[in-house]
Every structure is written in structure tokens, then in C-alpha cells.
Amino acid sequence: MDHVFGPAMGRRAAIAGATALGAFAGTAEAAGRVRYVTANNNPYDILDPHQVFDIGRIAIRLNMYDALVRWVDNPPKLEMWLAEKVDISTDGKTYTFTLRPNLKFHDGSPLTADDVVYSMERILGLKKGAYGLFSDVVKPGTTKALDPMHVQFTLNKPFAVFMAVLSELWVVNSKVVKSHVKENDWGSEWMTRNVAGSGGYKLRRFDPAIGFQCERNEAHFMPFGPGAIDEADFRVSMETATRVLGMIKGEFTTTDGYMPAEQVERMKASGNVWFKEAESIRTFYFIINSAKAPLNDVNMRRALSCMFDYDGFNNNILGGTVVRNPGIIPNPMWGAPADLKGYTYDIDKAKWYLSQVKEKIRPLQIAAMSGYPQSEQAAQMLQAGAAKAGLEIKVVAEPFTTLVPKFDDPDRAHDLIPLWRSAYFADPHNWTGFIFHSRNFKAGNSSFYKNARVDELTDQALVITDREKRRPLYEEVSRILVEDAAGIFINNTKFYGPYSKQVKSVRFCPIGDTQDLRWIQMNT
Numbered sequence: 001m002d003h004v005f006g007p008a009m010g011r012r013a014a015i016a017g018a019t020a021l022g023a024f025a026g027t028a029e030a031a032g033r034v035r036y037v038t039a040n041n042n043p044y045d046i047l048d049p050h051q052v053f054d055i056g057r058i059a060i061r062l063n064m065y066d067a068l069v070r071w072v073d074n075p076p077k078l079e080m081w082l083a084e085k086v087d088i089s090t091d092g093k094t095y096t097f098t099l100r101p102n103l104k105f106h107d108g109s110p111l112t113a114d115d116v117v118y119s120m121e122r123i124l125g126l127k128k129g130a131y132g133l134f135s136d137v138v139k140p141g142t143t144k145a146l147d148p149m150h151v152q153f154t155l156n157k158p159f160a161v162f163m164a165v166l167s168e169l170w171v172v173n174s175k176v177v178k179s180h181v182k183e184n185d186w187g188s189e190w191m192t193r194n195v196a197g198s199g200g201y202k203l204r205r206f207d208p209a210i211g212f213q214c215e216r217n218e219a220h221f222m223p224f225g226p227g228a229i230d231e232a233d234f235r236v237s238m239e240t241a242t243r244v245l246g247m248i249k250g251e252f253t254t255t256d257g258y259m260p261a262e263q264v265e266r267m268k269a270s271g272n273v274w275f276k277e278a279e280s281i282r283t284f285y286f287i288i289n290s291a292k293a294p295l296n297d298v299n300m301r302r303a304l305s306c307m308f309d310y311d312g313f314n315n316n317i318l319g320g321t322v323v324r325n326p327g328i329i330p331n332p333m334w335g336a337p338a339d340l341k342g343y344t345y346d347i348d349k350a351k352w353y354l355s356q357v358k359e360k361i362r363p364l365q366i367a368a369m370s371g372y373p374q375s376e377q378a379a380q381m382l383q384a385g386a387a388k389a390g391l392e393i394k395v396v397a398e399p400f401t402t403l404v405p406k407f408d409d410p411d412r413a414h415d416l417i418p419l420w421r422s423a424y425f426a427d428p429h430n431w432t433g434f435i436f437h438s439r440n441f442k443a444g445n446s447s448f449y450k451n452a453r454v455d456e457l458t459d460q461a462l463v464i465t466d467r468e469k470r471r472p473l474y475e476e477v478s479r480i481l482v483e484d485a486a487g488i489f490i491n492n493t494k495f496y497g498p499y500s501k502q503v504k505s506v507r508f509c510p511i512g513d514t515q516d517l518r519w520i521q522m523n524t
Contacts, residue, residue: 033230033231034227034228034229034230034231034522034524035229035230035231035232035233036229036231036232036233036253036254036517036520036522037232037233037235037251037252037253038059038232038233038234038235038252038253038254038255038515039235039236039237039242039243039246039252039254039255039256040056040059040211040234040235040236040237040255040256041236041237041238041240041243041256041371041372042054042056042057042236042371042399042400042401043056043057043208043209043236043399043400043401044057044059044060044206044208044211044212044234044236045057045208045209045401046060046192046208047060047064047191047192047193047194047195047203047206047212048129048188048191048192049061049065049129049170049172049197050119050122050123050126050128050129050130050170050172050186050188050191051126051128051129051188051191051192052128052129052404053128053129053130053133053168053424054400054404055420055422055424055512055513056400056401058512058513058515059234059512059515059516059517060212061168061170062199062512062515062516062517063199063200063201063214063232063515063516063517063518064106064195064197064199064201064202064203064214065170065171065172065195065197065198065199066081066082066111066170066171066197066198066199067081067082067166067167067168067169067170067171068080068081068082068083068086068097068116068166068169068171069081069083069163069166069167070167071167071425071426071509071511071512072507072509072519073507073508073509074278074279074508074509074510075332075426075510076281076423076426076509076510076511077426078163078164078167078426081222082099082100082103082111082116082171082198083097083098083099083100084098084099084100085097085098086098086163091158092155092158092159092160092463092465093154093155093156093157093158094152094153094154094155095152095153095155095162095163096146096150096151096152096153097116097150097151097152097153098149098150099111099112099113099116099148099149099150099151100221101149102221103198103221104198104219104221105173105176105196105197105198106173106195106196106197106198106199106202106203106217107173107176108219109173109175109176110148111171111173111198112145112148112149113145113146113147113148113149113150113151114145114148114174115171115172115173115174116143116145116151116169116171117143117144117145117151118172118174118177118178119169119170119171119172119174120134120138120143120153120169121140121141121143122172122177122186123169124138124139124140125140125186126186126188127443129168130165130168130169131443132434132440132443132444133165133168133434133444134165134169135443136439137155137156137157137159137162138153138155138156139156142154142155142156157463158462158463158465159462159463160427160429160461160462160463160464160465160470161425161427161429161462164425164426164427165424165425167424167425167511168424168425170197171197171198172191172196172197173196173197173198176196177190177191177196180194193206193208198217198220199217199220200216200217200220200222200224200517200518201214201215201216201217201232201517202214202215202216202217204231209236210235210236211233211234211235211236212233212234213231213232213233213234214231214232214234214517215230215231215232216228216229216230216231222518224518225521226521226524227504227521227522227523227524228518228520228521228522229517229520229522232517235252237255238370238371238399239371240256240259240260240263240371240373243255243256244259244263244266244267247267247270247272247273247498247500248266248267248270248272248273249272250272250500252500253499253500253502253503254497254498254499254500254503254514255498257276257495257496257497257498257513257514258282258374258420258493258495258496259373259496259498260317260318260373260374260377261317261318261319261321262319263373264321264496264498267498272500272501273498273499273500273501274498274499274501274503275496275497275498275499276495276496276497276499276506276508276514277494277495277496278494278495278497278508278510279332279494279495279510280330280423280492280493280494280495280510280513281330281332281333281423281426281492281510282330282420282421282422282423282492282493282495282510283325283328283329283330283420283421283431283489283490283491283492283493284322284325284374284378284418284419284420284490284491284492284493285328285418285419285420285421285487285488285489285490286304286308286366286378286382286416286417286418286419286487286488286490287416287417287418287419287446287447287487288301288304288415288416288447288449288485288486288487288488289410289413289414289415289416289447289448290447290448290449290450290486291410291413291448292410292413292415293359293360293362294357294359294360294361294362295364295415296359297357297358297359298484298485299353299354299356299357299358300353300354300357300359300361301484301485301486302343302353302485303350303351303353303354303357303389303391304350304382304386304416304485304488305342305343305485305488306343306344306345306346306347306349306350306353307345307347307350307382307385307386307388307389307391308343308345308378308381308382308385308488308490309345309381309384309385310324310342310343310344310345310490310491311324311345312345312381313377313378313381313490313491314490314491317374317377317381318374318491321493321494321496322491322492322493322494323491323492323494324342324490324491325342325489325490325491325492326340326341326342326343326482326489327340327342327478327479327481327482327489328421328431328432328435328436328478328481328486328487328489329428329431329432329474329478330423330431330492331492332492333426333428333431334428334467334471334474335428335432335470335471335474335475335478336428336474336475336478337475337478337479340478340479340482341482342482342489343482343485343488345385347385347388347389350385350389351389351390354389354390354391361391363391363392363393363394364386364391364392364393364394364415364416365393365394365395365396365414365415365416366379366382366383366393366394366395366396366414366415366416366417366418367379367396367397367398367403367414367416367417368395368396368397368398368417368418369397369398369399369400369403369417369418369419370397370398370399371399371400372400372419374418375418375419376395376397378418378490379395379416379418380395382416382418382488383395393416396414400419403417407446408441408442408443408446410448413446413448416488417446418488418490420493421435422510422511422513423510423511424511425511426510426511428461428470428474428477429458429461429462429474432454432458432474432477432478432481433454433458433459433461433462433477435447436449436451436454436458436477436481436486437454437455437458437459438450438451438455439455447486447487449484449486451480451484451486453480454477454480454481457473457474457476457477457480458473458474458477460473461473461474461477495508495510495513495514497513497514501523502522502523503520503521503522503523504521504522504523505520505521506519506520506521507519507520
């Protein structure tokens, strides 16, 4: 197994510590240092903050990189981070940020406006990760460093969520990255396995098959509180039973906050685990590949929506730990219609919709995310309902990182995928325009769904800054998405995170699900 190490780590030290990654120590403090071990059911296989855009790997971005702004608390609020202030032009198209003084990257070099500019250009050039958030409003070459302390973004049109999405403009050390560019790849090969950031934690060791270790960056501009974590291990552990047993035995400090009810009860019974419960804004739904026949027929999609037993899944399988969410926008978020009526489990109605399908009906395939029991259980629930309606569905399981590369290709993408739409920024656009606007094929719209009215409404909403004027636009979009059965919309989740007794307090934010180490306090 090859190990990849942070650039600041010497080769001799790397070899000496290489075996530790596969046999992590427990949560006990090492030599007086506060240590934290988390087990995740999603691989940490790419360190580059501009190549990926998901919650499973957000710990890499949150802890080892910084952005101009950052989301904190619940309900989420946006705070200045690398920037100390912003001036916005009256036409809503020019944003001028003043950086904090004396910002440093992990290697000690200064972080300046040039690095912010390069980071934006790199996202636009790579066309990966958060590219879809910026591509329609920020054109290459329009972001300028006025001087080392001031960076200016000139948008081609007003964009109501620009401040919100800047939380995904992770700033990289431009000089370091440029030194590793090969054949105009923006340094992506090197950045996949290395870190060039300024965040509160530095990379110590990395193995894409096992996880990564990091240690606190004492020179970070934002001071740490008492009981702050000194060292952290982020491990890949795909099996739910393994993660639960690790929590019970005290090998892990924390794991997935969206466990099945029976696993939560196992951990509770051990007496070694406490739970952080919080309202979340994270909807669970099926992506439907609308580019493939017969799923391009609305009646086929409506039939599928009637084949899912919502009450059985939400109340029986999940034990009532979630709330029925009939649309894509989470119920607590503004823009979600209070009177929205979704589909109900009705096999007779499903059969009627099937009779209206013009395309030839073929067997379908659901790709459940392996390591995520709710995804697999939902796939089986739909499969059972479909069988009653006379429709054959095959279920396969694949790791999320295997599914992601297929999201941009309608031919390779599976027919249906049960997954969550997490909060990347607290705005209805996160759940509507970004993942259902036809402009975002290959950049967020993995359903390949297209509706001219949805495009029109979400475009209108992005040039209006008044929330109350935007609200009815998103409410109409929500109704259209249900009418079109653009997805099978199931529930809004609650965060129920397990923690060892060593953890004193957690500052929960739905954006990141407490993977930001900075806000965790340990008993010392």
C-alpha cells in the first residue's frame, strides 16, 4: 500500500510513522495531546478542494482550507472568515473583499488576494467540484487582485446567493500549486494527494484507501478554544456494524450522525456514547435519470413515486426519526410550500400511471450507496413496491465515490439513486436551481431534468435580493418538481450524532454536519 504525505513532512519521518495509519490508536490522548478519531462511510480519496463538492469529503475542505466566508451554527449563518469586510455595489454585481492582515498558508507563506484570484480561476478552469455554483456568473479573468489585501469579483449579472456560495471558494497556495502543474492540469494530479491550504489543521498522513491524519495549525489566524483537538484521524469504515462497534468499544470518537434507529439504540445501551440531536436541512430522495427512456416520460416517474411506501420507510424502518418531506426543499427552509402535497403509496394509482407510459417499459436499476443502510433500505422498499405493480427493478450497491463520476454522463448514470441532498449553503437554490436547472447538466443536475418554467423561475430568483420576493418563485418551483415527479421526495432528516464521553461539546451546523474540528471541545 502506497502512502502519500503532506509536503511539509520529511521522508524519514514519513517512513517512521507510515505503519500508524493502518493501526490508529484509540481516542485516548497521546503524550498529553487531545486526539479525535472519526469513522466515515465515504472514502477520503481526493484532497483537492476544487475537484470534489460533497458532504462526505467536506472534512478535508473545512479543516485544511479556508474560504472568504464560513457557515456556522444552526440555523446556519454566514460569517466573515479570511475576509474581514465586503463592499457590494448598488447594482449587486461587484463585490470587493478586504482580507484579514497577516494570513498564512501552512508552509508559512502569506495568503494574499492573488491566491483568491487563482483559486477562482482554478475552479473555472477545472470545471469540477463547485464549478456549477460560479460558472454562470463569474467569467474567467474577471476576478482581480486590487492589491495584496483586496480582491474584487465582477459578476456578469446580479446573483442573490453569491455571498452564500463563496463558502465553497477554498483558497489554495497559488505558488505551490503552480509549481506542480503538468500539461495545463492546474496541478490537479499533485493536489489529489497533497494539501496547499491555510486551514486550522495540517495534513500529516494520507492514504486514499484508509483516510487521513491531521494536526492543529497553531499559527492559524482564528484562535482555538479550551479543549481543542490537537490531532485527528479520519478513517474510512464502510460497514455500519464496524462503526457502531468501534463507538461502543471506545475506538472511535464519533461516526455517522444518520444511523438506523436500531443502531442508535445499540450505542445508547452501551452507556459509552452520548448523542447530539439537531434539526437538519437534508432531504432524502431518489435521483431519477430523466434522460433515459422510459424515465423521460412523466407518467413513468409518477408511477415510481406511487410505488414507494413513505410511511413504512419513515416510521417503521427509521422509527419516526425523520419527517415526511413531500418536495426537494427541506420543510424548515423558506421557499418550501407549507401546503405542498406529495405522492402517497398507492399501487393501484401506480399501475394506472404505468398504463399511460408511451415509451416501452423495461426493467430498471437502482444504485444504492454501499455503507449507507438507509440508501440500501430505500432501494429495497421501492423494489418491493414496484414488484407489486408488476415492474421489475434490480438493486446494486456501489460506493458513493464510484457513483459520482457517472453523474455527468446520462448513458453511464443509473436509473435511480437514493441519496441525500445536503446543505452546501442555506438558500433554496441549493435544492432547486443548482440540481434541476438544465444549464447545470454535468455541473450539478444529475437527473438531466429539464423544464423551461423551472429554468425561468430559478433564474429570476437569483437576480432578486429581497427574500420575500424570491419565496413565491421557489414555492412554484417546488410544486412543478412534484407535478413532474422530478425525483422521489421522501423525508427531511434529523442529525443524531454519536460521540464518546470524551467529547464535551459540539457546535452543530447543518452545513458540514459537525465535521469542522474547530468547534469541538474535548474533556482534558
